[in-house]
Amino acid sequence: MPNRSGTIKSMKLYQHVERVERELQAQGLKDSEPLDPAALESLDQLHYHGRSAVLEAIEHLELKPESRVLDVGSGLGGPARVIASETGCQVTAVELQNDLNHLAASLTQRCGLDGRIEHRRADILTADLPTHAFDALVSWLTFLHIPERETLLSRCFRRLRPGGRIWVEDFFARRALSEEESGLLANEVFCQRLDSLDDYRASIEEARFQDIDFRDMTESWGEFVGSRLEAFREDRSRFAGIHGEAAFLALEAFYSVMDRLFSSGALGGLRWSASRPTE
Numbered sequence: 001m002p003n004r005s006g007t008i009k010s011m012k013l014y015q016h017v018e019r020v021e022r023e024l025q026a027q028g029l030k031d032s033e034p035l036d037p038a039a040l041e042s043l044d045q046l047h048y049h050g051r052s053a054v055l056e057a058i059e060h061l062e063l064k065p066e067s068r069v070l071d072v073g074s075g076l077g078g079p080a081r082v083i084a085s086e087t088g089c090q091v092t093a094v095e096l097q098n099d100l101n102h103l104a105a106s107l108t109q110r111c112g113l114d115g116r117i118e119h120r121r122a123d124i125l126t127a128d129l130p131t132h133a134f135d136a137l138v139s140w141l142t143f144l145h146i147p148e149r150e151t152l153l154s155r156c157f158r159r160l161r162p163g164g165r166i167w168v169e170d171f172f173a174r175r176a177l178s179e180e181e182s183g184l185l186a187n188e189v190f191c192q193r194l195d196s197l198d199d200y201r202a203s204i205e206e207a208r209f210q211d212i213d214f215r216d217m218t219e220s221w222g223e224f225v226g227s228r229l230e231a232f233r234e235d236r237s238r239f240a241g242i243h244g245e246a247a248f249l250a251l252e253a254f255y256s257v258m259d260r261l262f263s264s265g266a267l268g269g270l271r272w273s274a275s276r277p278t279e
Helices: 004-010 017-027 037-044 049-063 080-087 098-110 149-159 179-188 197-206 218-235 238-244 245-263
Strands: 068-072 090-097 117-119 135-140 158-171 211-218 267-276
Touching: 004 098, 017 098, 017 238, 037 049, 037 080, 037 098, 049 080, 049 135, 049 158, 068 080, 068 117, 080 090, 080 098, 080 117, 080 135, 090 098, 090 211, 098 117, 135 149, 135 218, 149 158, 149 197, 158 197, 179 245, 197 267, 218 245, 238 245, 245 267
Parallel strands: 068 090, 068 135, 090 117, 135 158
Antiparallel strands: 158 267, 211 267
16 A cells, blocks of 8 residues: 555644544533534535535435445545435545544544444555445545546546446646645645646546536635635634644645645636446
């Protein structure tokens, strides 16, 4: 297995993971108390537009109680819990980072959803997952961490049943990047692959997906990261009081980099969907 889990911790969003539990404690919620998945939205959704983005995926993929869903790069389990709680379906949540996966499983149990969600710590490129088994595959801002895109798409294709559908949110290059911008992406965002839209589409087509739909999310995500940075800075006193100044500075640095990359016109946001042929 490639040792991506160690280097991905250079991404400050994935540091100080204990902040989730500290926030819950600050709200007066003890470790053993049950949780409402909706109450976790500000803590467990590490992608843009949080719960609403997941609800759009649910609608587009037409998920039902009998659906089987594979979540690639499931993080703290926020999207998986929204999907399971809203539809009643079964979700297999695969996450590379052990600390995120462990916390995700704990939160899922506290939400009473451990019967619908299986959390697995694994690398999606080598994970022992059944073929032709899933009705849908979802992934939020994970593909950018995996440079072996052709292999990744091939593995995703094999996991879907014929007629199954995929929904992915990812980054793309809007223009040629400067050396400094490339460095920020590699070192601060752990972005290991950034294609143009044309190159990205070509990779999806080579993987034999069909009904490919691209939606440019750049403007929406750019506004999101700008507002997020401003709100986070305004919350400095409260956040640092709970989590410490080091945790605040780490997250502020990451949020600042994302705002800069979108504002400069270098980075674009992409939401794409496709289906596996019925064969």
